[in-house]
Amino acid sequence: EAGVTQFPSHSVIEKGQTVTLRCDPISGHDNLYWYRRVMGKEIKFLLHFVKESKQDESGMPNNRFLAERTGGTYSTLKVQPAELEDSGVYFCASSQVRGGETQYFGPGTRLLVL
């Protein structure tokens, strides 16, 4: 069974540009999470989907970040326009159920904004 995949693995963009990150969860997992780790800091929650619905987006930094999960399958996270402080590693995770269930993580997308 394929694990959680993320694309791209690395992205280098200039301030003001737009970047879209993609996450493909494990097939059948209704719960999809986005997390971010800024260099030197802890991994922080961004948002949580249940199927195609946003269950919790309390961790989204600001309105430059837009997450979607069309059809309840893969998810995208768009940053527009990107700022220097958006640099970091963006992780996606999925789980079958919520609460106490193992979240399976993808390898992450390393974003560098210059």
Added chain:
Amino acid sequence: AQSVTQLGSHVSVSEGALVLLRCNYSSSVPPYLFWYVQYPNQGLQLLLKYTSAATLVKGINGFEAEFKKSETSFHLTKPSAHMSDAAEYFCAVSGKAGGTSYGKLTFGQGTILTVHP
């Protein structure tokens, strides 16, 4: 709000020595607790988790952790370190149903484990 503190951003041990990585959490009710490991250029992998069953939890690769409610701790141990254990380790908590932290993970700062020959 929940929080997690991992004591020591870097821990160095000799091969064959005891590994002890410390984790303390803050939560109004006993949460779910997790230890994840990240090897270089890989995603996070679950080592073990506590979900209110046995307080001593055994995980993969010989690791175990004990939930101590009175100390709000969930320290990770391994009796004998291997070179392959070198990685970054993360302690995390999530809340139970009905709470604002239900489902989402709150992580500690991470501890980089170095194993010397």
